[in-house]
Amino acid sequence: MDQIVTVGRRKTSRARVFLNKGKGEITVNKKPLDEYFGREVAKMVVLQPLETINKVDSFDIKATVSGGGNFGQAGAIQLGIARALVKFDGDLKPVLKKEGFLTRDSRKVERKKVGLRKARKRPQYSKR
Numbered sequence: 343m344d345q346i347v348t349v350g351r352r353k354t355s356r357a358r359v360f361l362n363k364g365k366g367e368i369t370v371n372k373k374p375l376d377e378y379f380g381r382e383v384a385k386m387v388v389l390q391p392l393e394t395i396n397k398v399d400s401f402d403i404k405a406t407v408s409g410g411g412n413f414g415q416a417g418a419i420q421l422g423i424a425r426a427l428v429k430f431d432g433d434l435k436p437v438l439k440k441e442g443f444l445t446r447d448s449r450k451v452e453r454k455k456v457g458l459r460k461a462r463k464r465p466q467y468s469k470r
Contacts, residue, residue, distance in 0.1 A: 346429045350422030353451055355410030358423030361430065364402025367392045370419065371406055384416040391424040395434055421446060 346361040368388070370378040379385050392398045403423060407415040424443035428435045438444050452461040459465060 346426045348422045348425040348429060350418040350420065350425065352417035352421065352447055353406060353410050353414040353449070355414035357405050357407040357415065357418035359419060359426050361423070361426035362404075362433040363400065366399035366401065368403045369405070369455070370415075376406070379412060379416060381412065384412050387416040388419050389411070390409060390420060390441075391427060391438055394441050395427065397427075417447060420459045423463045447456040 348359050348361070350357040350359060368375040370388075375385055375388060379388070389398060392401070403426075405419045405422065407418060409415075410418070420443060424438045428438060428444065435444070454461055457465075
C-alpha cells in the first residue's frame with residue numbers, strides 16, 4: 343500500500359493528511375499530536391474516525407495544517423483522516439458517513455464589511 347493523501351477543510355483551516363500503514367503515530371506540522379493540540383477535546387476530535395473503526399494503532403498519520411484556530415484545524419484533520427480511510431477501504435464509508443465524519447461543515451466565516459469593526463459590529467452611535 344502506498345501513501346494515501348487527502349485534504350480536509352473546516353472554516354478557514356486546511357489540512358493535508360498523509361496516511362500510511364504503521365503503529366499509530368500521529369504528527370501534525372512535524373510535532374506529535376499531544377504537543378500540537380494542548381486541549382484534550384481537540385485530540386479527541388482528531389482521533390474519532392480511527393476510534394470508530396477500532397484502528398487507532400494501525401495507521402501512521404502525518405498532517406500539515408494551516409489557517410484558522412485549534413478546533414477548526416482539528417476538524418479539518420478529522421475530515422482528512424476520514425476521507426483517507428475511505429480511500430484505503432471503501433467498505434468503511436457507510437460507517438464513517440453515519441457518524442458524520444465525511445460531511446464537510448460548510449458554515450462560512452462571514453467577511454468583514456467596510457466601515458464596521460468586525461463582520462457585524464458597528465462603531466458606537468453618537469447622537470450629538
